[in-house]
Amino acid sequence: MSLIPDANERLSRARADLRIGLPVLLRDADRLVLILAVETLSAERLQSLAEIEGQPHLAITARRAETLKARPYDGDLARIVLPRDAGLTWLNAVADPADDLRQPMKGPLVALRDGEADLDRLSLRILKSARLLPAALNLAVAEAPPGLTEIDASATRAVLDAASPLHPVIAARVPLAAAENARLHVFRPEDGGEEHYAIEIGRPPRDKPVLARLHSACFTGDLLGSLKCDCGPQLRGALAQMGAEGNGILLYLNQEGRGIGLANKMRAYSLQDQGFDTVEANHRLGFEDDERDFRLGAALLKDLGFSAVRLLTNNPNKIAMMERAGIAVPERVPLKVGENPHNAHYLATKAKKSGHLL
Ligand SMILES: Nc1nc2c(ncn2[C@@H]2O[C@H](COP(=O)(O)OP(=O)(O)OP(=O)(O)O)[C@@H](O)[C@H]2O)c(=O)[nH]1
Numbered sequence: 001m002s003l004i005p006d007a008n009e010r011l012s013r014a015r016a017d018l019r020i021g022l023p024v025l026l027r028d029a030d031r032l033v034l035i036l037a038v039e040t041l042s043a044e045r046l047q048s049l050a051e052i053e054g055q056p057h058l059a060i061t062a063r064r065a066e067t068l069k070a071r072p073y074d075g076d077l078a079r080i081v082l083p084r085d086a087g088l089t090w091l092n093a094v095a096d097p098a099d100d101l102r103q104p105m106k107g108p109l110v111a112l113r114d115g116e117a118d119l120d121r122l123s124l125r126i127l128k129s130a131r132l133l134p135a136a137l138n139l140a141v142a143e144a145p146p147g148l149t150e151i152d153a154s155a156t157r158a159v160l161d162a163a164s165p166l167h168p169v170i171a172a173r174v175p176l177a178a179a180e181n182a183r184l185h186v187f188r189p190e191d192g193g194e195e196h197y198a199i200e201i202g203r204p205p206r207d208k209p210v211l212a213r214l215h216s217a218c219f220t221g222d223l224l225g226s227l228k229c230d231c232g233p234q235l236r237g238a239l240a241q242m243g244a245e246g247n248g249i250l251l252y253l254n255q256e257g258r259g260i261g262l263a264n265k266m267r268a269y270s271l272q273d274q275g276f277d278t279v280e281a282n283h284r285l286g287f288e289d290d291e292r293d294f295r296l297g298a299a300l301l302k303d304l305g306f307s308a309v310r311l312l313t314n315n316p317n318k319i320a321m322m323e324r325a326g327i328a329v330p331e332r333v334p335l336k337v338g339e340n341p342h343n344a345h346y347l348a349t350k351a352k353k354s355g356h357l358l
């Protein structure tokens with residue numbers, strides 16, 4: 001292996017840079033673009049950017065553009081022209097819907113029609129994968145300022161398209177209240193992203209469909225006992241059922257907030273307090289309803305030796321995605337627990353808009 005970082009490693013660095021407010025350079029055959037995450041942009045950096053020749057623009061997703069009544073000429077995104085006096089306050093107001101209701105007019109916003117949007121599209125994918133708000137301040141530059149992480153566009157796209165390989169780190173016995181005979185397996189992705197866990201109950205035979213749950217991390221529900229969702233009762237209910245049957249596998253996937261991260265999930269909760277439902281809140285922030293990648297669940301199951309599951313879920317998309325990723329789902333096991341007055345609307349929205357089975 002070379003000592004020089006590969007595309008995967010460079011992307012991992014780029015995410016870390018963007019999260020602390022550093023610019024990153026994207027390069028393709030004919031262009032070099034400097035990108036900054038609006039969420040972490042400081043006034044000093046914005047000032048430094050103004051000293052570089054050229055005109056930056058703001059890339060936002062079509063979801064966010066729709067809320068702001070801007071034309072997404074580039075399909076799934078819009079490149080917004082910066083007004084002459086645009087400062088940090090304006091950029092944040094476009095990026096973050098927190099004040100949309102108090103201050104509905106940020107514009108009219110003008111979107112660019114001409115020119116290429118490929119690198120802008122990639123910049124938004126990178127920000128999402130860094131769990132930042134998908135709003136990027138982008139500037140085409142003639143040469144690379146020293147010291148910045150530079151990534152190659154096509155190699156980075158290939159890394160983002162492929163599910164990052166996961167490697168087992170360690171497994172050890174953890175007796176649980178629901179099942180004394182349990183083991184926790186830790187898996188680490190190559191791309192420097194979150195670790196994921198598999199909790200193996202008993203010793204399920206590998207040649208039969210295993211009772212399985214793909215659980216997405218929910219700090220508020222799993223740990224704090226939040227009543228806004230049904231995650232905590234689902235987690236404990238799944239483990240209890242596996243304990244009762246003596247066998248099962250629970251994958252704990254660190255895709256908090258359906259893959260947008262805890263900070264963005266809290267932004268979504270704040271919008272829900274303003275009257276938007278769970279799907280609308282994600283859209284206003286610039287995300288899709290569900291940004292999770294379930295291929296990693298399939299990869300973990302395969303690594304553990306399973307090829308078929310009896311899946312504990314109410315989400316038909318999960319079944320479809322497992323089957324597409326090569327895991328057979330001969331049976332769906334419903335998991336209906338934890339409904340309460342605080343989450344009734346949330347569960348109804350999931351049934352109506354996201355196809356969840358009631
Ligand atoms: N973005 C966002 N994520 C949420 C919200 N409420 C819960 N979550 C996250 O949603 C995930 C759980 O997904 P659910 O949609 O409840 O269930 P599911 O996993 O799709 O389907 P089931 O297998 O039936 O439970 C966890 O990652 C939670 O953190 C919300 O209002 N907004």
Ligand SMILES: [Zn+2]
Nearest residue numbers: 218221229231
């Ligand atoms: Zn939850």
